[in-house]
Amino acid sequence: MHPAPSVILFSTLSGLGFGFLAFLGWGALAPSGWAAFFLWGLGYGLAVAGLMASTFHLGNPKNALKAFTQWRTSWLSREAWASVATLMILAPMALSDWLGLGLPRIIGQVGGALALVTVLTTAMIYTQIKAVPRWHQPLTPVMFLSFAVAGGASLSGQVWAPVALLVVGVVLVALWRVGDQAFAKAGQTLGTATGLDRLGTPTVFEPAHTAQNYLLREMIHVVGRKHAQKLRLIALVLAAGLPALILILPLGWPGIALAGVLHLAGALAARWLFFAEAEPVVGLFYGMRG
Amino acid sequence: MNQPIFQMSPKVSDEIRQTTCYMCACRCGINVHLKDGKVSYIEGNRDHPINKGVLCAKGASGIMQVTAPSRLKAPLRRVGPRGSGAFEEISWEEALSTAVSWMKPLRETAPEKLAFFTGRDQSQSLTGWWAQNFGTPNYAAHGGFCSVNMAAGGIYTIGGAFWEFGQPDWERTKLFVMFGVAEDHDSNPIKIGIGKLKARGARIISVNPIRTGYSAVADDWIGITPGTDGLLILSLIHCLLEAGKVDLEYLAQWTNASLLINEAEGAEKGLFVRNAESQPFVIDKTSGHPAPWDGKGVQPDLGAEWQGNRTVFRHMVEEYLKPDYAPEAVAGRCGVTATRIRQLAAELAEVAFNQAITLDQPWTDFRGNAHANMPGRPVSFHAMRGISAHSNGFQTARALHLLQIILGSLETPGGYRLKPPYPKPIEAHPTPHFVTTPGKPLTGPHLGYVRSPDDLALLADGSPARIDKAFSWENPFSAHGLMHMLIPNAHAGDPYRIDTLFLYMANMSWNSSMNSAAVMEMLTDKGVDGEYVIPRIIYSDAYASEMVAYADLILPDTTYLERHDCISLLDRPISEPDAAGDAIRWPVIEPDRDVRCFQSVLLDLGARLGLPGMVNEDGTAKFKDYADYIVNHQRRPGVGPLMGFRGDGTGEGRGAPNPDQMARYIENGAFYQAHVPEEGSFYKPWNKAYQDWAVKIGLYETPQPYLFNIWSEPMRRFQLAAEGFGPRQPPDHLRARLKQAMHPLPIWYAPFGDEDAAFGYTVHALTQRPMDMYHSWGSQNAWLRQIKGRNSLYLPTKIWQAQGFEDGDWARVSSRAGVIVVPVAHMAALNENTVWTWNAIGKRKGTWGLDAEAPEATTGFLLNHLISELLPDKGVRLSNSDPVTGQAAWFDQRVRVERVSAEDHRRGLSEPTFDKLPDPPRAGGGRGVK
Amino acid sequence: MTALPQATAKKLGLVIDLDTCVGCQACVTACKGWNDQGQGLSDQDAYGANPSGTFLNRVHSYQVAVPDAPAQIVTFPRSCLHCENAPCVTVCPTGASYKRAEDGIVLVNPDSCIGCGLCAWACPYGARELDADQGVMKKCTLCVDRIENEHLPEEDREPACVRTCPTNARHFGDFADPESKVSRLVAERGGYDLMPDMGTKPTNKYLAPRKKGPGEASPLAPLLDIKAKGIAGWLDKMLGKI
């Protein structure tokens, strides 16, 4: 899959944002006054920036509101509802924290739960796609959720945040290991794609078209193995290892900020790989996986 | 939520206009939809006899052809050096008067100094007639580099041919065997036919070094070594004869197998034994006495021997039963195992003789014998350039016709059927006309069929009369000329110099020349006097092709939807076996540029030059334009370009010009068909009902029945000359090759290209037509170029593995003539000694309205740079052609292939490269371009 | 309308006969031509160095290594299969993608589409291409604007690709009707699904190339031993027969 910056930004920023908002909602930090303004602002900022980024991926954003209509079947539609609901429900809590209105925490708790549901809906957008075997597995939502939780925990300075970050690392490794086998396990080959396995072993003879098209641009992206290994390491170190280490050190909020930035960078790398390494079965028709 | 309401019945267009497609020589009928006066959609015409509604990829994207930004937009005069591509726009008046000022003095002094050659011309009956009236012997169209071996091989043997002169009996054939066909001129009819066979589950076999397209869907594939089909076919004949699986009745009745061959030493040896009336004759089996070949009730004796002279049949049997033709003897050479050859022979025999069919249709033959029904042998064949584009192609084509003949399948139900105006014996064709008289027309048409050395186009000193040396000892039966030799000969001044080259729709500085890079140099070469060696070049093209830059004067043509055209029985009609057919094009849209229909321009030039037939007595132009000519010209009294709606509108084939004719054609879907009577639908060369019908509609003036020529007397006459008999003698250096090539029975000899193998060029190199591109001009079509915008050289597994090739690799491919460096790809379904690529995908930078960095111009390539137009220099210039017909031997090519590493050669740029040509003034824009 | 209909009255679709398709690409440009005038299918850099464009039908070409026989080439047209269980429909957030209840045709409503591309990701067959100019998803419509179009003569009410296919390798019809031409072809020739394990239940079916190879005629027996009896013996034997 083409690793489009808009989609990578969308899923990482909103994931981190909603993760953080969940912690804010649950009162893990319970800030007040301007501190509350800035912290809630950060949570909202990340979440909204992510959602905004996603619209850059739309070919026809003027219809964007229609995305709310199909919540019964579409995870993307559900994600739209969940994100808006989360942002709306948490708004009074944020105001309350900022202005000291003293609204009941239950609002924040519900909103916080919804924030994680939002992350889950995002994850399900990808997980449900059977045509991308690497995504179509339980570890995908686990990965999204673990990022949200670890990110939120880190930004909200939870003592167990380093553990959560390490869990992210473990989940990533597991995701990659399972993911690397997923295509083969799905059992689709050029032979099944064309049915020519009935005759023998097909390979591509000449291209269906020598010019570019949407499919080649969007779906068929081949990452070099070496390149991927390097990036995986970087992602692990940045998203999990380093921030965990920094958070263990008593550095106060600058430490949290540094860990947050590193984690985000790592998350971006991991997400880049998530897309770049995804191999839709469509690629088979073009003699490519990836 | 409810399902959106969908508009299921949108209005399709304002109007449909029916005309004829042009993106290949197949000439399908099209429905052109117009919206707001613009073309909006093109689909096939269901009522059209050729395509019955279907269209190929090119036809279905015609809208991109008529809107291509590469369309030329006004007449051009060269202002920079030739080849630089610098032009200025001029008016038509200026263009025409310039052309006349160049041509007129030539006509008055030395008409041969104008050479008028047309490429994939669909109006040869007009262009040929124009050249004839100009008086130059130098006229031909593309047939010589295309497939004249098929045409001539067929006409000299069966009075018809493959090409689009006939087709299998698609409804009844049970086994269809194809030799060397990738796409064919009859593109859609063959595809429709293959579809019919597939639907019936009939069997298709393809003999082709490459297994793509038709060969890919064939039920069996024989990956023959190029240039050896003749040998394979003669081996099949050997097997069939050996097993006695031949149709003796057919041979005795309809072929010259029973004629007697003179065996007395001397000038008559090998010619037919003739009676006092100079007629060959047969021995009647019942009486044992000589009897006329066309006598009623005569039973010709195939095995006769009369006064020491034996029949053709006996000569034939003796030749082909020789062990040289045994499958075991030819297998290695053909790259086909002996078992496969025997299997194929057995399949042919099985279907022809054990699965024979009979049509309940009584008929009467030309001898007056009545037949109760029509027996048929449901084996059919088709062949095209795979056998014709070799230096032994003429003989191979003859061999294949012989195979059809001994199976008794030609013109019988289930076999191969000819389309009117064929069948037509050699005797009904003209001989070549070439004698020039300043200021006067030639006495007849240029192109024809030579019967003996007397008919050759030679000057008094024995040198060739034509610039392309057609009808000379070098290639006596060159019925279509040798367009590929035009520029090289004109440049070499061999046989003489010319002044003005007048070319129409042939991309001669690129894909239709051999050795294209050298041809570009010839076109720009200057003599010691500083003048161009070829002083003047006038060219008509519709698009900014590679050739445009090499002309001094450009006459920009309309596109196919903007002009009148005529697809005439006088030329290459759209007949079907059951009907003669012709068609028109008419301007379904008006040109939006200052361009003119070339044929109208030609008539205008003719009138300005005062050419006979083109001016009235008072010197004014006889025809307003091409449309006027199409309707009012008469070739013979009552016979004109179009056969339909003549006279009062009911005349078919014959009748006075009808001013309403064009309108009637338009009304009728732009075509006309005259149907062969049921009784005349098979056995046409001998069928009285067919012959009478052909006379009635004006195909000829008297019935022309004839026998198929297993033994070719015209060929034997040339062999005799080569043996030293007769007053007209070939030059000594050609005697041996004439003796071999002009063998009166079909034989096989190694293609001339094989000689290159001794120099390390061991690999065969071929091209194929892509079904979705037409030569050089598909690339300007934005849809088609997305499908095939670059090409690779396909290598067989043996070469791929031996040199350790990998995906994305490039190779240096060299030949006697040059070197190219190109991308390669692996193909397993390929003869192991053959490499190939798609034809004419490579483009020169700056042409066709494409970006200079377009893939067609960067990685796309031509094989033509490797193909020399001359045979290896043995002290004489001999063209790389079939020695009988002058057919360009494109597929004789031998090469060497070497892998080049990425360090050696930058990927992404094929070699050779050429300077970018500046864009000539052109229409620009283009559909979908913002 | 993202929910899939429970069942459709008709199941319209195509049968593509790989034994007959010669890979001519006619169906590709005929489709482009018809749909370009209907809904617009744009091209980018059409005459440039890196052209690109929207097509609803593509024809691939594969080489198949066959055990104990020479390799084969198979050309393979690919367009939307109008799946019964179309994942492209259920993922669509806007309802732009839908499967028609009356005939099972899967369509995109351009007025609702946001061009998110999710349906294209979900389609295992690459049947959807996002139009770069319009920003909305394009796919084979089964020529829904032809098959009942009152402005077209009866015989033309079939998809443009089917109408143009010179070899008649494409067949259009209703798979819900067991007597239809397409149903019979599938039954006779063993029509199959692409990637059945994807669970999409495609409507379109493919017919595999028939078995290839030399024929079964028994080898020709010589008329007589020519080496021993000579040509004259052959002639006697042969001509004696007439």
Ligand SMILES: Nc1nc2c(c(=O)[nH]1)N[C@H]1C(S)=C(S)[C@@H](COP(=O)(O)OP(=O)(O)OC[C@H]3O[C@@H](n4cnc5c(=O)[nH]c(N)nc54)[C@H](O)[C@@H]3O)O[C@H]1N2
């Ligand atoms: N290597 C290799 N070379 C080959 C062959 C091969 O198999 N292999 N095949 C050979 C054969 S058989 C042939 S026939 C030739 C064909 O080669 P060419 O005869 O050169 O054919 P084209 O490229 O079709 O087009 C010739 C020119 O006609 C122009 N043209 C198109 N439409 C019109 C029109 O309406 N009016 C006018 N005035 N001009 C128009 C085009 O723009 C183009 O410049 O190539 C030969 N060359």
Ligand SMILES: Nc1nc2c(c(=O)[nH]1)N[C@H]1C(S)=C(S)[C@@H](COP(=O)(O)OP(=O)(O)OC[C@H]3O[C@@H](n4cnc5c(=O)[nH]c(N)nc54)[C@H](O)[C@@H]3O)O[C@H]1N2
């Ligand atoms: N789409 C499309 N259609 C066209 C044209 C076009 O450019 N595009 N051009 C038109 C023209 S001008 C022509 S002349 C016709 C030509 O129509 P074809 O004769 O079909 O032309 P080619 O593509 O040259 O195909 C030659 C075939 O012969 C095979 N071959 C080569 N050498 C040998 C051999 O020694 N033995 C055997 N058995 N096979 C061999 C090649 O592999 C190839 O498949 O097509 C016409 N139709």
Ligand code: SF4
């Ligand atoms: S075969 Fe194609 S290009 Fe040729 S005339 Fe027919 S539709 Fe046109």
Ligand code: SF4
């Ligand atoms: S038009 Fe028919 S034969 Fe040609 S590629 Fe399409 S399906 Fe195959």
Ligand code: SF4
């Ligand atoms: S082929 Fe693809 S686009 Fe068509 S219905 Fe099936 S999943 Fe959807």
Ligand code: SF4
């Ligand atoms: S691209 Fe359009 S049709 Fe496809 S899922 Fe998105 S909104 Fe639906």
Ligand code: SF4
């Ligand atoms: S049915 Fe119509 S839209 Fe679908 S591939 Fe065929 S022509 Fe294109």
Ligand SMILES: [Mo]
């Ligand atoms: Mo040709």
